[in-house]
Amino acid sequence: MGEIAIGLRLAxxxxxxxxxxxxxxxxxxxxxxxxxxxxxAVMRGMVDGMLLDGIRSLPGHVQIxxxxxxDDPTINNLLPTPNNNLAAALNDLGVVAWSARVRVPAxxxxxxxxxxxxxxxxxxxxxxxxxxxxxxxAEGRFLEGAEDVGLILGRRLVDRLGTxxxxxxxxxxQDPDNEIADRGFRIxxxxxxQVASTEESYxxxxxxxxxxxxxxxxxxxxxxxxxxxxxxVEALYQRIDAAVGDGAEVLPWYELNRYLSSMLxxxxxxxxxxxxxxxxxxxxxxxxTLIMAVFERVREIGLMMALGMKPAVILGQVLAExxxxxxxxxxxxxxxxxxxxxxxxxxxxxxxxSDGMEMMGVGNxxxxxxxxxDVVLATVVVLVLGIFASLFxxxxxxxxxxxxxxxxx
Amino acid sequence: MYAVRCxxxxxxxxxxxxxxxxxxxVSLEVKKGGFVCLRSPSGGGKTTLLNVMGGLDRPDxxxxxxxxxxxxxxxxxxxxxxxxxxxxxxxxxxxxxPVLTARENVEFVMQVQGxxxxxxxxxxxxxxxxxxxxxxxxxxxxxxxGGQQQRVAVxxxxxxxxxxxxxxxxxxxxxxxxxxxxxxxxxxxxxxxxTTLIIATHDQMVMGxxxxxxxxxxxxxxxxxxHEAS
Numbered sequence: 001m002g003e004i005a006i007g008l009r010l011a012x013x014x015x016x017x018x019x020x021x022x023x024x025x026x027x028x029x030x031x032x033x034x035x036x037x038x039x040x041a042v043m044r045g046m047v048d049g050m051l052l053d054g055i056r057s058l059p060g061h062v063q064i065x066x067x068x069x070x071d072d073p074t075i076n077n078l079l080p081t082p083n084n085n086l087a088a089a090l091n092d093l094g095v096v097a098w099s100a101r102v103r104v105p106a107x108x109x110x111x112x113x114x115x116x117x118x119x120x121x122x123x124x125x126x127x128x129x130x131x132x133x134x135x136x137x138a139e140g141r142f143l144e145g146a147e148d149v150g151l152i153l154g155r156r157l158v159d160r161l162g163t164x165x166x167x168x169x170x171x172x173x174q175d176p177d178n179e180i181a182d183r184g185f186r187i188x189x190x191x192x193x194q195v196a197s198t199e200e201s202y203x204x205x206x207x208x209x210x211x212x213x214x215x216x217x218x219x220x221x222x223x224x225x226x227x228x229x230x231x232x233v234e235a236l237y238q239r240i241d242a243a244v245g246d247g248a249e250v251l252p253w254y255e256l257n258r259y260l261s262s263m264l265x266x267x268x269x270x271x272x273x274x275x276x277x278x279x280x281x282x283x284x285x286x287x288x289t290l291i292m293a294v295f296e297r298v299r300e301i302g303l304m305m306a307l308g309m310k311p312a313v314i315l316g317q318v319l320a321e322x323x324x325x326x327x328x329x330x331x332x333x334x335x336x337x338x339x340x341x342x343x344x345x346x347x348x349x350x351x352x353x354s355d356g357m358e359m360m361g362v363g364n365x366x367x368x369x370x371x372x373x374d375v376v377l378a379t380v381v382v383l384v385l386g387i388f389a390s391l392f393x394x395x396x397x398x399x400x401x402x403x404x405x406x407x408x409x
Numbered sequence: 410m411y412a413v414r415c416x417x418x419x420x421x422x423x424x425x426x427x428x429x430x431x432x433x434x435v436s437l438e439v440k441k442g443g444f445v446c447l448r449s450p451s452g453g454g455k456t457t458l459l460n461v462m463g464g465l466d467r468p469d470x471x472x473x474x475x476x477x478x479x480x481x482x483x484x485x486x487x488x489x490x491x492x493x494x495x496x497x498x499x500x501x502x503x504x505x506x507p508v509l510t511a512r513e514n515v516e517f518v519m520q521v522q523g524x525x526x527x528x529x530x531x532x533x534x535x536x537x538x539x540x541x542x543x544x545x546x547x548x549x550x551x552x553x554x555g556g557q558q559q560r561v562a563v564x565x566x567x568x569x570x571x572x573x574x575x576x577x578x579x580x581x582x583x584x585x586x587x588x589x590x591x592x593x594x595x596x597x598x599x600x601x602x603x604t605t606l607i608i609a610t611h612d613q614m615v616m617g618x619x620x621x622x623x624x625x626x627x628x629x630x631x632x633x634x635x636h637e638a639s
Contacts, residue, residue: 002520013508300506306465307518307565308493310486403465406500 011320032282033333041368060224078219089243099126103221106173112162121210140165140189148206150188154199290393302405315398322390412605418471431457433628446619454628455609476572497566499576504562512546556587
């Protein structure tokens with residue numbers, strides 16, 4: 001204990017023998033850690049934004065389909081509208097919201113243009129808490145019921161069609177018998193989604209209206225379910241799968257949208273790579289400082305060895321200097337990163353680069369996400385790699401021969 | 410009872426491609442409580458002999474015993490243990506750890522030995538007072554004169570009652586007055602505490618204080634004058 005105590009005291013005091021050098025190295029560590037944590041928070045925020053936007057863009061956390069729907073997503077592979085038993089089960093499974101939808105490909109024709117879209121029949125009451133469309137209404141009104149005969153379009157699609165709220169368009173699709181099913185709809189509302197490409201892709205009508213148009217009775221294409229948190233979807237998915245049984249296929253969001261789930265995996269890998277890259281940059285400063293400190297103290301190290309201090313304690317002393325430096329740098333860097341992220345919790349407006357952000361599937365507002373697990377990971381990686389980086393100067397110091405060290409010029 | 414004993418000790422150094430004889434069959438016994446001066450021209454072997462007796466260096470052949478225990482065949486760790494518990498060192502320069510105060514320098518060896526803080530403080534206070542540094546306990550070496558620094562080094566060397574204290578040119582960087590004070594301190598320690606002192610020097614003044622004077626040349630003992638025996 002005595003050796004450890006004196007080793008730590010020497011490590012601390014030796015750090016401040018050359019305050020300017022220590023301060024510069026500390027600044028390097030602080031800036032490195034701050035940059036590391038802040039960038040991770042920004043990237044996490046970006047991926048979270050992509051995931052949340054992606055999940056809000058209809059998939060929900062879990063979906064129930066006809067077992068053939070994924071292979072052949074047509075009007076021929078439908079589910080019955082959930083009966084009372086399934087509805088009660090869904091309501092008892094910790095589900096925040098669920099909604100049954102009809103989904104068909106369709107063509108919308110205005111007097112000036114036509115576009116292919118995915119036409120979705122929804123019950124606005126159950127759909128509103130689950131997906132983006134009710135929240136993102138920009139003009140007109142939202143649907144008022146499953147039998148509403150109005151049509152909701154995205155802003156960009158309205159522009160492409162050269163139409164507007166209040167005008168009529170013709171919607172044409174196919175029924176289960178492959179016959180053309182078409183009818184006129186009046187545009188009652190326009191939504192503006194976080195990602196502009198969504199605005200061109202989806203059009204919404206009342207579910208009952210679409211079921212009537214297609215002649216499919218009360219059948220639906222999918223039942224989307226929203227849980228409390230997309231990260232904790234596994235338990236919810238298991239419960240719903242057990243409740244639904246073999247008659248339908250239940251899939252979590254990460255199966256429904258492989259791109260989003262792969263982004264989450266890539267992000268975890270990116271965080272680790274980013275931490276290591278930043279550490280490598282700051283490790284040069286750290287190792288340089290330690291080597292200089294050791295070379296300047298060769299005689300002193302020889303003296304301590306001559307007096308009976310074990311080489312392992314000398315090694316520990318140099319490592320302790322490194323760890324103290326890294327520990328202070330991590331603490332200040334973490335606090336700075338937290339202080340930088342806090343004012344940005346409302347989000348960073350990136351509308352000036354919205355086109356670029358859209359290509360990445362991210363909305364115009366980026367909200368940095370600072371996670372305790374990322375801070376802990378960064379701290380552990382920096383400390384562990386710091387020990388490895390400091391081993392070279394520490395081993396050099398511990399291997400000095402006392403006589404040679406004391407007499408070194 | 411011998412504090413230190415060397416039997417036919419040889420040590421050869423490499424200097425470039427040449428072998429240089431550091432010690433050439435040195436045999437020596439120093440009694441407990443002895444006060445020995447080793448003198449030689451530069452390169453005569455006195456520092457090498459001190460290093461070998463102090464466990465800082467291993468001889469190529471021969472035996473070295475400190476307080477009855479053979480040390481020439483010990484591992485690095487075992488030698489460090491011997492140096493910590495049996496031997497006190499005073500070097501010519503760079504004797505103190507600059508970031509520690511006088512008291513902390515004195516306590517350094519005791520702390521490494523694992524002596525409790527209360528006892529460390531009491532012993533360091535006493536020994537610093539004994540070497541004339543009462544009131545300077547909290548000064549760092551940079552704020553002390555060369556003589557004061559050497560006194561701190563002496564205090565550190567004797568504070569844990571080692572079997573022998575080895576001093577290599579302890580007065581080399583001191584003026585004659587300060588050197589005289591330091592030697593008087595060594596004499597007092599030798600007489601009052603029975604501390605065994607072996608000092609390597611080429612300073613005639615220092616030799617005047619010794620009870621036994623050994624002259625070395627080319628790694629051999631060529632003269633041994635023991636005033637006590639005579």
